[in-house]
Amino acid sequence: MTKDKVCVMPDTAISADKLTKRFGKFTAVNEVTFEIPYGSIFGFLGANGAGKSTTIRMLCGILEPTSGNGQVGGFDVQTQPEQIKTVIGYVSQRFSLYSDLNVAENLLFYGQIYGLSGTPLTSRIREVLALTGLDPFRQRLAGDLSGGMKQKLAIANAILHNPKIIFLDEPTAGLDPLSRRAIWELLYQLAEGGTSLFVTTHYMEEAERCNTIAFISDGKLLKIGQPSDLRQQLSDQILEVACQPLMKASRLFLKLEGVRGVTVYGTTLNLNVTDQKAVEERVKTSAGKEGIVISSIKSIPASLEDVFSDLDKGRKADA
Amino acid sequence: MRSIWAITYKEFIHIARDRRTLVLLILMPMMQLMIYGYGINTDVKHLPTYVYDQDRSYLSRRLINAFTQSDYFTVKAQVTSLSQAYSALDRGFAQSALVIPPDFSANLIKKKTAQVQLLIDGTDSTPANVALDASQAIVNAFMQNERLIPVQVFPIDFRPRLWYNPDLKSTYFMLPGLIGLVLQFLVPMITASAIVREKERGNIEQLLVTPIKPYELILGKIIPYIAIGVIIATSIITTMHYLFVVPIKGSIVTLFFLTLVYLIVCLGIGLWASTVADNQQQASQIVMFFAMPSILLSGFIFPTGSMPVWVRDISYFIPMTYFLKIVRGIILKGMGFFDLVDQVWPLLLMAFLVIVFSIRRFSKRMA
Numbered sequence: 105m106t107k108d109k110v111c112v113m114p115d116t117a118i119s120a121d122k123l124t125k126r127f128g129k130f131t132a133v134n135e136v137t138f139e140i141p142y143g144s145i146f147g148f149l150g151a152n153g154a155g156k157s158t159t160i161r162m163l164c165g166i167l168e169p170t171s172g173n174g175q176v177g178g179f180d181v182q183t184q185p186e187q188i189k190t191v192i193g194y195v196s197q198r199f200s201l202y203s204d205l206n207v208a209e210n211l212l213f214y215g216q217i218y219g220l221s222g223t224p225l226t227s228r229i230r231e232v233l234a235l236t237g238l239d240p241f242r243q244r245l246a247g248d249l250s251g252g253m254k255q256k257l258a259i260a261n262a263i264l265h266n267p268k269i270i271f272l273d274e275p276t277a278g279l280d281p282l283s284r285r286a287i288w289e290l291l292y293q294l295a296e297g298g299t300s301l302f303v304t305t306h307y308m309e310e311a312e313r314c315n316t317i318a319f320i321s322d323g324k325l326l327k328i329g330q331p332s333d334l335r336q337q338l339s340d341q342i343l344e345v346a347c348q349p350l351m352k353a354s355r356l357f358l359k360l361e362g363v364r365g366v367t368v369y370g371t372t373l374n375l376n377v378t379d380q381k382a383v384e385e386r387v388k389t390s391a392g393k394e395g396i397v398i399s400s401i402k403s404i405p406a407s408l409e410d411v412f413s414d415l416d417k418g419r420k421a422d423a
Numbered sequence: 424m425r426s427i428w429a430i431t432y433k434e435f436i437h438i439a440r441d442r443r444t445l446v447l448l449i450l451m452p453m454m455q456l457m458i459y460g461y462g463i464n465t466d467v468k469h470l471p472t473y474v475y476d477q478d479r480s481y482l483s484r485r486l487i488n489a490f491t492q493s494d495y496f497t498v499k500a501q502v503t504s505l506s507q508a509y510s511a512l513d514r515g516f517a518q519s520a521l522v523i524p525p526d527f528s529a530n531l532i533k534k535k536t537a538q539v540q541l542l543i544d545g546t547d548s549t550p551a552n553v554a555l556d557a558s559q560a561i562v563n564a565f566m567q568n569e570r571l572i573p574v575q576v577f578p579i580d581f582r583p584r585l586w587y588n589p590d591l592k593s594t595y596f597m598l599p600g601l602i603g604l605v606l607q608f609l610v611p612m613i614t615a616s617a618i619v620r621e622k623e624r625g626n627i628e629q630l631l632v633t634p635i636k637p638y639e640l641i642l643g644k645i646i647p648y649i650a651i652g653v654i655i656a657t658s659i660i661t662t663m664h665y666l667f668v669v670p671i672k673g674s675i676v677t678l679f680f681l682t683l684v685y686l687i688v689c690l691g692i693g694l695w696a697s698t699v700a701d702n703q704q705q706a707s708q709i710v711m712f713f714a715m716p717s718i719l720l721s722g723f724i725f726p727t728g729s730m731p732v733w734v735r736d737i738s739y740f741i742p743m744t745y746f747l748k749i750v751r752g753i754i755l756k757g758m759g760f761f762d763l764v765d766q767v768w769p770l771l772l773m774a775f776l777v778i779v780f781s782i783r784r785f786s787k788r789m790a
Contacts, residue, residue, distance in 0.1 A: 166631045189634045200629040204440045205433065216429035217633045261629075 117142045117269045117300035118163060122172035123181070125158050132158040134323040135172065140302065140316065142268060145295050147314030147331075148304040149412060155323040156304040157197060160271050163302070164194055177269050190218075193262030193270040197277065199254045203247030207238055207257055210246055211264060218265035232260040236290060252283025259290060263299075270294065272303045276310060288313055308409040317408070319415050326415045331408060338406035338414060343375040345387060347398045356394055360386050365413055374404075376414055426635050430643025434617065438647060444613060452605045452655050453662070459597045460667045467553035469497040473508045473517040476501060480528035482569070486539065489565045490521060495557040508542070518544040519554055531571060587755045598663040599750040600723050602656055602682065603743045606689050608714050609655060614648045614693030615706035623702050637785045645690055652686040653679075672757030678750070681763070684770050685746040691777025692742075698784040717743045745770050 118140040125133040133155040140146045150156050161167035163176050165185025174181030177191035201210045208229065215225045233239040236256040241249065246257060255275055262270055272291070276284040288310065295301055295315075303314065311317050311331060318328040327334060347353045354373055358366045362383040365376035377383040380403055391398050438445065472490065476483050490496040499517055502508050508520040522540040530537035541558050545551040566572045588595040621627040630640065660678070663669045671678070692713060693706075700706035719725065720734060721743035727735055738744045745766040752758035752766070760767070 164632045166628075186634055189632055192632065194629065194632040196625065196628045198625045198628070200625040200627075202433070202437070202626060203624065205436055209433070209436060213429055213433045214629075214633065217426050217630075217635050219425065219634075221425060 115141045116175070117144075118146070118174075118176050118302060120159070120163070120172070120174045123159065123162060123169055123174050124171045125155075125162055125167065126170045131323050133162070133169075133320075136320065136323075136325045138318055138325065138328055140300055142300045143295055143298045144315040145291060145301045145303060145313065147311045147317040148302065148320065149306075149308075149311050149317055149408075150304075150320035151306075154320045156320060157273055158323075159320070160194075160273050160302065160304065163188075164192060164271055165189055190265075191267055191269060193265070193267040195255070195258045195262045195270070195272040195275050197273040199246075199258060201246050201254075201257060201261060204245060206243050206245050207233070207249070208242040210257065211261060214261050215264050220265065228264060228266075232263055235263075235293070236260040237286075250283075252279050252286065255279065255283070255287055256290070259287070263294065268298065269300045270302070272301060274304050274306065276305065276307065284310070308407060308412065311408050319412060321415070327411070334411045335406045335408065338411055341377055341380070341414075342404050342406050342410055343377050343380060343383060343387070344372050344400075344402055344404045345375060345398060346372045346400045347391065347396050349396065352394070353391065353396045356390060356396065357387060360390060362386065367410070367413060374410065376410060426639040427643040427646070430635075430640060431646045434644055434647040437617070438651070444616075448609065448613065448651060448655070451609060452659055455601055455605055456598070456659060456662050456667075459601050460594055460663075467550040467557075468494055470495060470518045470550065470554055471499045471516065472496045473500050473502050473511045473520045474498050474523075475503070475505060475508045475520065476523045477525040478523050478527040482528040482531060483523045485569065486523065486527075486562075486565055487521065489561050489568075490558070493557060493561050495554060495561075496521075512542060512544055515544075518550065519558075594663075594667045595669055595755060596751070598659075598667055598669050599754040600747050601663070602659050602750055603685065603721070603746045604718060604723055605655060605659060606652055606682075606686060607717050607743050608710075610648060610652045610686060610689035611693035611696060611710045611713075612707055613651065614645065614690050615696040615700065615710055616703040617648065618644060618694065618697035619700050619703050619706045622697075638782055641694065641782055641785060645694070648690055648693075649683070649686060652689065653683070656682045656686070669754065671754050673753035674759065677760045678753045681746070681749050681753070681760075681767065681770070684767070684774055685742060685749075687774040688742045688770060688777060691774060691781055694781035695777060695784070698781060717741050720744070722747050739769075742770060742773050 116139055118138075120136050120138050122135040122137055123133060124131065124135050136155075136159060138146075148156050148159070158167065162169045162181060163174055165176075165181060165188040168185075169181060176188045179187040179191070181188065202213070205213065211229045211232065212225070215221075215229060220228060230239075233242060236259060238253065238256055238260060241253060246254065249257060259270075259272070259275070262272075275291075276287050279287065284307070291301055291303070292313075303310075305311060314331065316328065317331055317334065319326040345353070345357070350368060350371070350373065354366050354368050357363055357373065357375060360383065362378045363375055364378060367374040367376070375383065375387070384401060387401065388398065474487055476487065487498065491498055496519065500511070502511070505522065508517070508522065511517040512520055520542040522542065524538055524540075527537045527539065539562070541554075543551050543554050543558075567574065585591060621630065656679075660671070664671055693710065696706050696709040700709055716737070717723075720727070720730070720738045721741045722738070723743065727738050727744065730738065748766045749763050749770075752763055
């Protein structure tokens, strides 16, 4: 009996229950609730200033929540921030290792801070260097590494003490596509090993790679679910229109009844619509009147970006 | 314990790779030593003097000789008119002018009162005062030596003696004090910027999510700077003793122990500044803000005894006030630990308060 009570929900790595942070009158994070199991990648999406970093900081135990509860690795966010720190890894938004220390020195330093030493530490450093492919650069100053390698070092550093939970605050921001892919491959490897990853990102195609995603806007959790489910909810609601001239058409279509939003892509417009058939007719007639040439018009599956812009528009309409 | 060592080791790497700070750490104490040792000399010697000798006699030359031999005056030029002497004073070529009228020796031989005029540039009161006193003594001695006045017998045999610094060398006074000055300047500055740098570069964000304890972080960061402070103090003491030949009368062990206490106070000031400042520039401004009154009010140059009471009250809150009494006491007077208790306990109290306060202020939670 008692044993069962001690290990309540052993599968849950991170949980938040109405987690809230206020700075004066400003509410940065507003009653956010979610649960993340071990071995999964949780994508936390939102615009700049939506409350992503504040949520991470509360969960990492470096920012005290105003109200609500949170559990990370079985420890309480409010009362056990120091215990949380022993079981998590953290990759910050801004590179925060020492630029004037080389790769090996940075890892050695943080390893010692986490209580590792001697042979276990040196062999663990060798392991993470091999895993991240940084081994050839072990003598290079961290400040001289490229952006992608800096992030790899930050990740190598975050996994030194074998944490089962890792928080990554925009780990791929500002990186080229190849480096971003390399970073994600690394994250998958970690998740396969049973580690739970909490990742914030701006990139929608990266969100597709997560097991679960959550949208946060102005501190509120708008939606949470699997990427495919979220896209499903918006099915038959996206109309792709290839037409000329693009900007004029975009302004025109936005005024039409049943069009919730228009997103401009290279040579096409994505219309977020409520009733596909009716809107398609309206688009064709108004285009004819205004001299806009439509080369194709078709229904396409929703992308996460569509989901996000739809959610954001819906929220703004409510307000 | 291992975390403290890790931080200390890392800090030493930072210091070794930061050339600019390293140069500052070596150059500044040495520069100060040279400036105060050679440059700033409050001893008034060799005052540039213009002489307008209209008498040109044996006696007038003897008088001029008496002035130059005293070392207080150096004859820069012999002039042939009063206006030349005046303009030399006006333009700063001379700080004093000796005017001997044509009837000087004639009057003396006739046992009449002869006149001699010494003009002194009184703009800076210190050398002017010294020149004034010295000139009077020189002329008195001249009169006795030349038997112009009868040998006097005084009812009181008054024998003033200068102790601790019989030659009144300003290096004896300034250089021990320099230990206090340099530590007060450099140590808070490097400590504060070492800690603020972690904030500035975002390093602190990574450190905060580790299980390191605030006291481990602070001790780890402090230890290298204690070591540097000791090295600076040692280099100043060594140079002072061997190059400027200032004797150390007291115990070197006591000196080092109390310097260590003072160092901790200085570190504490830096720590405190780092909890207030957001970047290195702010930190160094805060440190400078406290260093300036320390130099002026601690008695480094101006004695606290001659200050108005309310200013003296301020000086009691300045750690350097106590440390100056300690270093000068040990080095010049050979005072021991127990002679200095009145200076030691305020320093110990300050060291304790500032460290406890800083560790408390340093929270591992972000604001």
